Amino acid sequence: MTNTLYDALLLPHQGREKTFLTLKDGRTITYDAFLRIAARFANAMTKLGIGSGDRVAVQVKKSPEALAVYAACLGSGAIFLPLNTAYTPAEVEYFVTDAEAKLLICDGSSAEALKPVANKAGALLLTLNADGSGSFAELAEGMPQILSPAPRGPHDLAAFLYTSGTTGRSKGAMLTHDNLLSNAEALAKAWRFTSSDVLLHALPIFHTHGLFVATNTILLAGASMVFLPGLDLDDLVAWMPQATTMMGVPTFYTRLLSDARLDRDLTRHMRLFISGSAPLLAETHRDFEARTGHRILERYGMTETNMNISNPYEGERRAGTVGLPLPGISVRICDPESGAEVPAGEIGVIEIKGRNVFKGYWRMPEKTAQEFRPDGYFISGDLATKDADGYVTIVGRAKDLIISGGYNIYPKEIELLLDEQPGVLESAIIGVDHPDLGEGVVGVVVAKAGVRLEETILLAGIAGSLARFKQPRRIFIADELPRNTMGKVQKAMLRERYATTFMSS
Numbered sequence: 001m002t003n004t005l006y007d008a009l010l011l012p013h014q015g016r017e018k019t020f021l022t023l024k025d026g027r028t029i030t031y032d033a034f035l036r037i038a039a040r041f042a043n044a045m046t047k048l049g050i051g052s053g054d055r056v057a058v059q060v061k062k063s064p065e066a067l068a069v070y071a072a073c074l075g076s077g078a079i080f081l082p083l084n085t086a087y088t089p090a091e092v093e094y095f096v097t098d099a100e101a102k103l104l105i106c107d108g109s110s111a112e113a114l115k116p117v118a119n120k121a122g123a124l125l126l127t128l129n130a131d132g133s134g135s136f137a138e139l140a141e142g143m144p145q146i147l148s149p150a151p152r153g154p155h156d157l158a159a160f161l162y163t164s165g166t167t168g169r170s171k172g173a174m175l176t177h178d179n180l181l182s183n184a185e186a187l188a189k190a191w192r193f194t195s196s197d198v199l200l201h202a203l204p205i206f207h208t209h210g211l212f213v214a215t216n217t218i219l220l221a222g223a224s225m226v227f228l229p230g231l232d233l234d235d236l237v238a239w240m241p242q243a244t245t246m247m248g249v250p251t252f253y254t255r256l257l258s259d260a261r262l263d264r265d266l267t268r269h270m271r272l273f274i275s276g277s278a279p280l281l282a283e284t285h286r287d288f289e290a291r292t293g294h295r296i297l298e299r300y301g302m303t304e305t306n307m308n309i310s311n312p313y314e315g316e317r318r319a320g321t322v323g324l325p326l327p328g329i330s331v332r333i334c335d336p337e338s339g340a341e342v343p344a345g346e347i348g349v350i351e352i353k354g355r356n357v358f359k360g361y362w363r364m365p366e367k368t369a370q371e372f373r374p375d376g377y378f379i380s381g382d383l384a385t386k387d388a389d390g391y392v393t394i395v396g397r398a399k400d401l402i403i404s405g406g407y408n409i410y411p412k413e414i415e416l417l418l419d420e421q422p423g424v425l426e427s428a429i430i431g432v433d434h435p436d437l438g439e440g441v442v443g444v445v446v447a448k449a450g451v452r453l454e455e456t457i458l459l460a461g462i463a464g465s466l467a468r469f470k471q472p473r474r475i476f477i478a479d480e481l482p483r484n485t486m487g488k489v490q491k492a493m494l495r496e497r498y499a500t501t502f503m504s505s
């Protein structure tokens with residue numbers, strides 16, 4: 001019996017005494033120890049009656065045990081559903097209910113707030129804390145440390161990752177074992193990962209970047225990670241001399257550049273810096289090279305597809321571009337309306353086909369169909385050009401999306417909440433330049449006749465329903481929203497009007 005991902009990523013490491021994770025405090029966890037935790041967790045899930053295809057929703061702080069829950073889901077055949085730790089109980093309720101999760105694992109500190117959510121959704125609620133304790137860990141305590149992985153084939157589902165939509169309703173992207181394995185294989189090869197690598201890992205593990213791009217690639221290569229709780233410059237500086245590679249969103253690089261300790265000496269041991277999830281300014285690319293001698297390798301991906309396009313490891317890493325299609329992945333730039341490929345140099349929407357492309361949105365066959373061309377290409381919604389050498393440059397988005405510090409924020413979700421606030425006639429959410437986060441969220445609100453709105457009251461009104469990172473950092477009250485002749489709000493005009501909002505922050 002085979003289990004595509006478990007067999008490729010985990011089983012080869014059974015009994016291996018090599019360090020898999022080094023923690024902030026210097027503690028290390030070997031591959032063998034990690035697999036034993038994962039086996040206990042998987043056996044605990046099986047005991048709870050969780051089997052192949054059941055969804056396990058997880059909102060826990062980053063820790064080796066949190067990562068072992070992912071490995072345990074692969075081994076037990078369950079579908080892993082990671083959730084941003086910033087999500088409010090109201091947001092979690094949507095995901096757990098929509099996915100019909102059988103089990104919700106959360107941090108002990110949020111158990112009280114999530115109890116009604118789990119009850120309503122019919123999910124069992126257990127806890128796992130950052131120090132590895134909690135009711136789930138207790139349940140797994142005496143379980144066998146060896147696992148017979150549940151049979152899972154390449155086209156079986158491994159994970160659901162929710163991504164919001166322009167309608168404001170989140171969609172569960174269904175990722176198969178083959179989607180994830182094929183991408184890990186492509187990345188390990190393209191970026192030359194070997195068992196000698198040590199990845200500086202300071203990303204969250206509830207999104208594609210920190211989870212699949214980083215972790216699956218490392219597992220496949222049999223390499224190690226310095227596994228840090230988050231982005232803290234002192235930690236990065238302290239651990240960089242032990243590492244060979246780092247993956248980060250552009251904010252990682254702008255923050256490092258703001259630190260005088262970043263220089264050639266600090267990065268001497270590194271062989272590769274990778275950036276993605278949001279646009280890396282060409283200026284950041286150049287400044288980083290000037291300070292360290294390293295040319296950042298920028299790549300492009302999506303939750304639905306994992307990674308698609310990457311600058312080359314050898315060959316020219318062109319600042320401001322995301323590079324060339326990864327081997328085995330077909331990429332074309334097309335007219336958004338007709339779907340016809342546009343000539344080199346012209347702007348079109350990026351379309352992708354390959355083993356990496358997801359199976360569809362959970363229980364949304366119509367939405368899924370809308371986002372694929374009849375010949376199987378997935379329509380990304382990102383606008384780009386391709387030059388004569390095949391390098392792709394992302395120039396904008398056909399979708400109304402803000403990316404702040406690498407997190408995606410869908411304006412519609414916030415507009416719907418603002419529109420419900422007392423006295424609000426209508427609202428628009430835009431992203432404008434932010435020196436640290438790339439884009440910062442701004443709200444523009446129009447009051448109903450005779451009402452005087454206040455920014456602080458509006459912010460307080462939506463705070464309970466929205467993760468903090470989605471909440472506008474400023475809300476402006478306007479007399480009206482600019483509209484075109486079709487009545488559509490002209491967000492480009494608003495972005496221009498409020499362009500300098502964060503310039504001094």
Ligand code: MCA
Nearest residue numbers: 207208209231251276277301302303404405406407468469
């Ligand atoms: C934290 N805050 C944010 C963000 N992060 N606000 C807006 N955007 C953000 N990204 C807020 C907090 O709510 C808090 O607000 C304050 O900022 C400080 O929080 P803290 O946790 O201390 O922030 P930080 O540690 O400085 O985090 C910033 C960060 C982090 C390092 C940029 O957001 C991060 O790790 N981002 C990476 C996201 C990621 O992994 N994306 C990949 C998605 P207050 O103080 O007011 O309470 S996968 C993807 O996109 C595709 C597939 C791809 O291509 O990879």
Ligand code: AMP
Nearest residue numbers: 276277278279299300301302303394408
């Ligand atoms: P997500 O929905 O979180 O998977 O985010 C995917 C989106 O992030 C893509 O559709 C792009 O808009 C954006 N993205 C990812 N990598 C890059 C990059 N290197 N440059 C610009 N945008 C990127």
